[in-house]
Amino acid sequence: MAKYEGTYACGHDGVVNVIGKMRDRQRKIDYAFSHLCPQCAKKEREQQIVEENKNSEVLSKEYGFPELTGSEKQVAWANTIRLDFYNEFENNRTAQKIIENETVASFWLDLDRFNSKREFLTKYERTKKEKERRERIIDIDAVAPEDLKHEGVVEIVKKLDKICLFYLKDQNFIDLVKPKGYRWNEDDCCWYRRLNEETGKYPDRAAEIGHELLRNGFAICIHDSEITEKAINGDYEKERTKWIKYDLENKVLTLHWSIRSNEIYNASRKIVNSRYNREKGCVEIPVAHYRSVNNFAKKFDFCYTEDALKAIEQYKKEQREMRRVKVDK
Numbered sequence: 001m002a003k004y005e006g007t008y009a010c011g012h013d014g015v016v017n018v019i020g021k022m023r024d025r026q027r028k029i030d031y032a033f034s035h036l037c038p039q040c041a042k043k044e045r046e047q048q049i050v051e052e053n054k055n056s057e058v059l060s061k062e063y064g065f066p067e068l069t070g071s072e073k074q075v076a077w078a079n080t081i082r083l084d085f086y087n088e089f090e091n092n093r094t095a096q097k098i099i100e101n102e103t104v105a106s107f108w109l110d111l112d113r114f115n116s117k118r119e120f121l122t123k124y125e126r127t128k129k130e131k132e133r134r135e136r137i138i139d140i141d142a143v144a145p146e147d148l149k150h151e152g153v154v155e156i157v158k159k160l161d162k163i164c165l166f167y168l169k170d171q172n173f174i175d176l177v178k179p180k181g182y183r184w185n186e187d188d189c190c191w192y193r194r195l196n197e198e199t200g201k202y203p204d205r206a207a208e209i210g211h212e213l214l215r216n217g218f219a220i221c222i223h224d225s226e227i228t229e230k231a232i233n234g235d236y237e238k239e240r241t242k243w244i245k246y247d248l249e250n251k252v253l254t255l256h257w258s259i260r261s262n263e264i265y266n267a268s269r270k271i272v273n274s275r276y277n278r279e280k281g282c283v284e285i286p287v288a289h290y291r292s293v294n295n296f297a298k299k300f301d302f303c304y305t306e307d308a309l310k311a312i313e314q315y316k317k318e319q320r321e322m323r324r325v326k327v328d329k
């Protein structure tokens, strides 16, 4: 890299780096020094922005745009973005509405990140319609406890194999649903739980979480009057937490329970050939001992998954159909 000294158009001295063919260099050097020095250029750009923002402020008033809220710098820059937006979509009705309604400066700063403003307009219109529709529906179905303690309404919805909870961001709410196995879903902006054989069916889980929410002072909305009644009355099938499953790979029955219990553990280990699987946190028992497992299940209120029942039936069948032979004595 070659450095060349010289004087910029503003009169400040400086050094420029020029590379390339020797015969082109003088031209490049002259060109570089024909401008303002970097400091002066920066100052000039800043000055231009200030003037542009001032100009936007004046025009915004003239056009009757609402005043923006935010820090002084935010408002100044947002005025310019809004004015550009207006110039681009002067006759678009949604654009008009946006200008009328969106008076927080940060909204306009965010909008500037959209490469396509047209795309933004479409999205804005769509989400607004969805929001309005949603609010109407919630209004119809919502119920609130007498002792209402929290803003808004928790909407409980079934989405494929998931139960989803839509609500405002609220720590009390999070503290209530998280221990019940709900997780945050960034894409859908909701707390959800996947339903399967062990969690039980949607109506029971919806009524259960709905009941808990009502008891804790939240208004809820379940788009099903029967389930809503169940949530109000606390009338639903409790979630089963003790399960006998089947491990297809190792061909063993596996005992699972979520609440720590030495009594259950000791009883399970008394079954012949039982084995504790530390990794999976369950007790494994060969299918051959299904009778002992059955007694254990009755005593401690365990239930079987479909797969476990099938495995036991299969075992019994094999036993029945085994060839019986007469043995010479």
Ligand SMILES: [Zn+2]
Binding pocket: 008, 010, 011, 012, 036, 037, 038, 039, 040, 041
């Ligand atoms: Zn200068």
